[in-house]
Amino acid sequence: MTVSSAPGKIILFGEHAVVYGRPALAVPVTQVHADVEILASDRPGIWIAAPDIALHSDLNSLPSDHPIAAVIHNFLFLSRTSFSPAGRGAEEEGSFPNLSIKITSTIPVASGLGSGAAVTVALVRALSSHLDYPMSDEEVNAFAYEIEKLHHGTPSGIDNTVVTYGKPVYFVKSPPSPARGGAGGEVETFTVGTPFTIVIGDTGLPAPTRDSVGDVRKLWEAEKERWEGVFDEIGEIAKQARNAIERGRTKELGGLMNQNHVLLQEMTVSSPELDRLVETARTAGALGAKLSGGGRGGNMIALVEPEKADSVASSLMNAGAKRVIVTAVGRRSNAP
Numbered sequence: 001m002t003v004s005s006a007p008g009k010i011i012l013f014g015e016h017a018v019v020y021g022r023p024a025l026a027v028p029v030t031q032v033h034a035d036v037e038i039l040a041s042d043r044p045g046i047w048i049a050a051p052d053i054a055l056h057s058d059l060n061s062l063p064s065d066h067p068i069a070a071v072i073h074n075f076l077f078l079s080r081t082s083f084s085p086a087g088r089g090a091e092e093e094g095s096f097p098n099l100s101i102k103i104t105s106t107i108p109v110a111s112g113l114g115s116g117a118a119v120t121v122a123l124v125r126a127l128s129s130h131l132d133y134p135m136s137d138e139e140v141n142a143f144a145y146e147i148e149k150l151h152h153g154t155p156s157g158i159d160n161t162v163v164t165y166g167k168p169v170y171f172v173k174s175p176p177s178p179a180r181g182g183a184g185g186e187v188e189t190f191t192v193g194t195p196f197t198i199v200i201g202d203t204g205l206p207a208p209t210r211d212s213v214g215d216v217r218k219l220w221e222a223e224k225e226r227w228e229g230v231f232d233e234i235g236e237i238a239k240q241a242r243n244a245i246e247r248g249r250t251k252e253l254g255g256l257m258n259q260n261h262v263l264l265q266e267m268t269v270s271s272p273e274l275d276r277l278v279e280t281a282r283t284a285g286a287l288g289a290k291l292s293g294g295g296r297g298g299n300m301i302a303l304v305e306p307e308k309a310d311s312v313a314s315s316l317m318n319a320g321a322k323r324v325i326v327t328a329v330g331r332r333s334n335a336p
């Protein structure tokens, strides 16, 4: 049996502006994860069970653009067609063993916690290991970026990157180029000077990233100069935040989060539900708060002193959050 796991993620700073080439910071959230188990099977074919989404099917019965089918087809295609001196990819058409694949995930879907990227990364790593087709982190990341593109149109690449590396990342998207492969951008992992605590509050509203990204694009197309200025301000906040995190000046992050949230509101990607949770967290003693990810629904995040985490979390629940997660960024297991 082969097993593989990939964490969830949150964007700390820079969402949306990252699509326009400004830097963004994201961190893994290990309290939630996608897990894949692969077993050799007696039954002919590749059988997939994903009980969380009531999926029990063989690969050939799924539409080829189904997110899970797309990962498996693309992996099989890649491993059959590429050939390296190490002998990778020498499999012939039809020679794959019969497989039983089980996929589970505790990452809420469509809420900005990277569930799609985590399933892709866990699944491709499990396939790569089970079928003896080794892939580096860079290759896994590039693969996951291609799958993200199938589902989100023009993703920056930050989700697949943080989920693949499982470390805090400072990410700058590469300019578009048809010739460019890779995982979408320049990636720097960075160190956390002093661990800090984040409370994540879920509005429970689904938040299709494609819609909010599309709406921001319309704003930008109508008034490029104005929005380029806003993206610059957000990029500056992300740079200052990285600096503060590396130097352990955690308290500065609260104000930077608040500033980033105002700019996201201006971009129309907040919502009354997100604003209510952000305000609730601040009133309950958070050092700062903002929405995280595509916006409109999904999650918000609040920076808190560790001793305030529980009271901020319960205030968020009382204000209507569907779920809260407390995570310590920079601690080895990021346990709360």
Ligand code: PMV
Pocket (backbone or CB within 6 Å): 011, 014, 015, 016, 017, 018, 019, 111, 112, 113, 114, 154, 155, 156, 157, 158, 159, 209, 213, 292, 293, 294, 295, 298
């Ligand atoms: O909603 P999420 O967490 O998948 O994040 C989307 C982040 C955006 O910057 C809005 C889009 C992107 O591709 O980076």
